[in-house]
Amino acid sequence: MPTLLSIEALENDRQFVERRRMADDSPWGTARLMWDQRLRAIDDKIAEAKSRRSAYASVALIFDGLPVIGQGDIRLDFTTDALASYQKVIAASLASQGDQPVAAKGKIKGADKSKLFIRDIVRGSMGFILEELAASQTDMFDTPLKSAVEQATGLIAKLNDASSEEFGVVIETASPRLVGALQKFTKVLRDSGATTRIVGDENRVMLGLEDINRLSERFSDVEVTEEDVLHDGILLGILPDSHEFELQLPDNQGTLKGSVTDDLTFKYVTDQAFKEQLLLKPVKAQVKYTRTSRNGRLIKQQVSLENLELRAVTDLLT
Structure with missing residues (x-):
């Protein structure tokens, strides 16, 4: 618990x-x-509980409102949507812990490591205790999944307490994938007329009707989009440790910088012929732009190099 x-x-x-x-x-x-x-x-028990800690993720989602009848019944369709959308929040939160940008859509790499399981129900109210599967040997340090769960709860609490201006600042610092997942989770709650309490080991947040309506309205002003663009340029290099690239654009357009996908970095590092073929050579670069906008104003942009190929001789002559 x-x-x-x-x-x-x-x-x-x-x-x-x-x-x-x-x-x-x-x-x-x-x-x-x-x-x-x-x-x-x-x-004595309170003091013991405060001193006792687990390295594994454990969080309670407690629901109330229209989908809940009494203290023991809850609509199945709502439960399925709410738990599924919350799991996506945790998957995005876990993926956001790394240095690599997370695609706004599609499957999240490593999502299998974010899985939570229903361990128990909350007595006296309608809720679920979700936990990760603990290893047989106790870890001394928090698992990445526990950090992701606590980070997500803290972020929801921060967004809930924020003013309109502060909300924009917080959204700007969060990954677009996490923003989209929070949009969906909030929408599920609002559309169903539900309220919730999220209680973890370190962070908790309570979202009443007013909170959920306010969050949903603010999230409705936020849009996350992706665009794939092919750029011509000279590949100046890829840094394997930081997963960063530099591409010199033509016609004095400057140098494009950003992150590199894991797959492309792996091929660049392990395939020497591929690297020598492209480094400091004219290339076509497939770049993904992930943009977060609020009220039509761009507040964040991620640039990710997805693929590379040597430019054909005919392209160089035109």
């Missing part, structure tokens, strides 16, 4: 015991002594 959720449950128990303790009017104080013992036991 997520640490913060365990602490929440213990604190609720403590409030109940404290109320009973204060209401005790026994002349002998026997019941009050019992409640005092309960309080000490709960305080």
Whole structure:
């Protein structure tokens, strides 16, 4: 169970015991002594929960609103859409931890490492505890998936608390794929009339109707687009460690710089003939531009080199 959720449950128990303790009017104080013992036991458990930590991802998604009936029933179609869209948020968050840009569409490389599994349901409300499959040997450091889960929760909380201007700044720093996934998750909640609490080990956020409507409206102003462009130029080089490229464009257009896909970097490093054929030679470069706009204004652009080929002699003569 997520640490913060365990602490929440213990604190609720403590409030109940404290109320009973204060209401005790026994002349002998026997019941009050019992409640005092309960309080000490709960305080010990809270201290233990705060000191205990797991290196693996654990998060609770707790839903309320129109899709939830009572404390034990929830619409299947909503649950499927909500959990699937949340999983995409986590996959994008995990992919965004690396130095490489993530494509705005299509399959995310390494998405299999982002899988969360339903471990339990949240008692007393309608929610699910999602966790990653822990290895048999305990890790000393947080797994990348745990970091991705906590990062996603923190980002949602930051966007929820942001002013309109701050929202734009936060969106500018996030990867376009993560922005698109958050758009979808928020839309699922709004379209279904649902609210949610997301509680992890370190971060939590509560989204009521007003929060979800505000986020959805702001996200509706955000657009993520991709464009593939073929450039002629001279390949100045590819840096394998940083996955960066430099391409000298013709007619004094300057030098185009950006990231390189893993597949192209691998071929460039391992295939010496491929490298010698292209380095400092006229090439055709397939470049993907991923742009994030808000209210029609460009706020972020990613440039990624997808492929290369030597320019034909006939092209050089024209």
